[in-house]
Amino acid sequence: xxxYKIELLILFLGAVLTVACSETNTxxxxxxxxPVLAIRLPMGYIPDPQYAPxxxxxxxxxxxxxxxxxEFDYSFETxxxxxxGANEVPFAIVGGDQVILARAQGLPVVYxxxxxxxxxxxxxxxAEAGIEGPGDLVGRTVGLPGxxxxxxxxxxxxxxxxxxxxxxxxxxxxxxNQVETLLTDQADxxxxxxxxxxxxxANMGQQVNIIQVADYxxxxxxxxxxxxxxxxxxxxxxxxxxxxxxxxxxxxxADPDQAYEISKKYVEGLDDSRKDVLEAxxxxxxxxxxxxxxxxxxxxxxxxxxxxxxxxxxIENLSAAYSNKYIEAAQP
Numbered sequence: 001x002x003x004y005k006i007e008l009l010i011l012f013l014g015a016v017l018t019v020a021c022s023e024t025n026t027x028x029x030x031x032x033x034x035p036v037l038a039i040r041l042p043m044g045y046i047p048d049p050q051y052a053p054x055x056x057x058x059x060x061x062x063x064x065x066x067x068x069x070x071e072f073d074y075s076f077e078t079x080x081x082x083x084x085g086a087n088e089v090p091f092a093i094v095g096g097d098q099v100i101l102a103r104a105q106g107l108p109v110v111y112x113x114x115x116x117x118x119x120x121x122x123x124x125x126x127a128e129a130g131i132e133g134p135g136d137l138v139g140r141t142v143g144l145p146g147x148x149x150x151x152x153x154x155x156x157x158x159x160x161x162x163x164x165x166x167x168x169x170x171x172x173x174x175x176x177n178q179v180e181t182l183l184t185d186q187a188d189x190x191x192x193x194x195x196x197x198x199x200x201x202a203n204m205g206q207q208v209n210i211i212q213v214a215d216y217x218x219x220x221x222x223x224x225x226x227x228x229x230x231x232x233x234x235x236x237x238x239x240x241x242x243x244x245x246x247x248x249x250x251x252x253x254a255d256p257d258q259a260y261e262i263s264k265k266y267v268e269g270l271d272d273s274r275k276d277v278l279e280a281x282x283x284x285x286x287x288x289x290x291x292x293x294x295x296x297x298x299x300x301x302x303x304x305x306x307x308x309x310x311x312x313x314x315i316e317n318l319s320a321a322y323s324n325k326y327i328e329a330a331q332p
Contacts, residue, residue, distance in 0.1 A: 036064075037237075042073045042080025042092040044222070047267040049278045050195065052259040053115070053285070055266045057248025066240035072266070081225070085109050090230045091241055096220025096293075096301050097153045097310075099322070104315045108228035111322040113242050114293035115249070116221040118214035118284045121154030124198050125189035126182065127207040134162040134211060143174035143187035148310070150221060154213040155191045157304045161217035166308065182206075195280035203276075214284075218297040219304065220322075235326075243330035246290050252278075253286055291327035298322055 043051060054070075057063055063070050073080070073089075080092030081099075085107030099111045123142065125131040131140065137159070145151050159166060174181040178190035178197050183206070192198065194212055201208050213219070224245060226238050252259040260278050264270045298318055305311035315321070 036069045037067055038069045038071065039091065039241075040071045040073045040089050042075050042077075042083060042089065042094075044075070044077035044080055044093050046074050047072070049260060049263045049267060049270065049274055050281050051266075052256075052263045052278055052281075053245065053249040053252045055248075055263050056251050056259050057244045059262045059265065060248070060251065062244040062247045063241075066244045068241065068244065081107065081109060084225055084227050087227050087229045090226055090234075090237065092225050093222055094225045095150050095222050096298065096322070097150060097305060099220075099225060100298075100302050100305060100315060100318070101311060103321050104311055109225050110228060110231060110320070111220070111223050111225050111293060112238055112326045113224040113245060113291040114220065115223045115245075115291070116284050117287040117292075118212075119150075119154055119157075119217070119219045119221050120194050120281075120284050121151055121158075121213045122192060122194040122198065123155065123158065123189050123211040123213075124178075124182065124192050124201065125209050127209050129188050129209070131189055131211070132209055134158055134164060134216065137189065138164065138168045139170075140188040141170045141172060141186075143178055143181040143190040144171050145176050145178060145191065146173055147171075151191045151193075152308070153301070153304055153310075154219060156308045157217045157219050157300070158211065158213045160304060160307060195277055195284060199276050199280060217300060218294065219301045220293065220297050223291075223293065231323075239326050239329045242291065242326040246327065246330055249285060249290050253282060253290075256282055289327070289331075291330075292324055293322050295319065295322075 058070055077094055077098060081094050081102050083089045084092045085102055093115070096111060099109055102109050123137065131137060142155070144155060155171070156166065159169065172187060174187065174190070178192045179200050181187050182190045182201070190197065194210065198208055198210050224242065231238055256278055260275050263278070298321065302311065302314060302318055306314065
């Protein structure tokens with residue numbers, strides 16, 4: 001083990017993470033056990049091929065090389081936010097809008113890697129409805145999974161970016177039944193994830209029009225968060241974790257077929273029928289600099305949260321909510 005990892009692990013032994021020990025029989029290393037940091041990672045969703053970069057990083061040993069042993073925690077996004085905010089776990093996968101709302105409530109969370117470079121929310125309609133652009137939504141009925149979260153923020157951002165008001169469209173709460181809602185004509189359009197519901201509809205033979213939020217406004221979606229205490233006490237841990245994620249992400253983009261096969265080890269019952277989910281996600285993740293987060297997109301996201309009343313006032317020091325320091329340090 002090199003000096004960097006020894007220092008990293010010694011620094012972290014006193015933190016709140018569970019520390020496990022495993023024997024390593026490296027020639028010349030003696031019989032001393034090497035500590036491994038056992039980390040529970042809140043994911044915010046069910047096991048899914050959308051998590052291929054994480055699965056790849058685990059399967060190829062990238063996390064292990066950095067001294068981590070990962071346990072997947074598919075709990076709600078809000079649970080992960082609360083755990084990281086309370087410094088009970090060091091990392092979680094969370095959306096940028098939730099980071100802003102959490103910091104407004106005093107949670108010292110920090111976004112350190114932007115996984116989704118394009119906001120994945122879209123407005124989907126039957127082709128026959130003739131809804132081809134944002135202006136065509138005026139006077140129509142749009143089904144939302146709820147007036148909260150990424151879907152609502154993305155929908156509101158789309159309208160705002162095109163000079164439209166929420167009142168210009170009849171939005172209704174349909175829960176997570178968007179596909180059924182559209183097929184049964186309970187709404188003229190639905191708000192959905194571009195890499196999910198449109199694929200389901202296409203597989204049913206339904207011709208659809210898709211209005212991508214990211215084509216009109218750049219907002220912050222899912223990435224890796226940590227907290228200020230971890231950054232202060234153990235910045236090496238943050239850099240190491242970010243590096244492992246970036247390696248898994250790069251490998252997934254370079255060889256999605258291999259990444260999908262690896263995902264089958266971690267998603268029970270996964271067959272080739274959902275390969276289109278991963279394929280549709282690749283363009284949402286890719287960037288010239290993987291993981292980079294744009295300060296302007298944070299300002300736009302805060303502006304939308306204020307506009308729709310999810311945030312009462314701008315948070316103090318928005319720039320403290322995110323950092324590119326660790327993706328820059330993790331570059332090869």
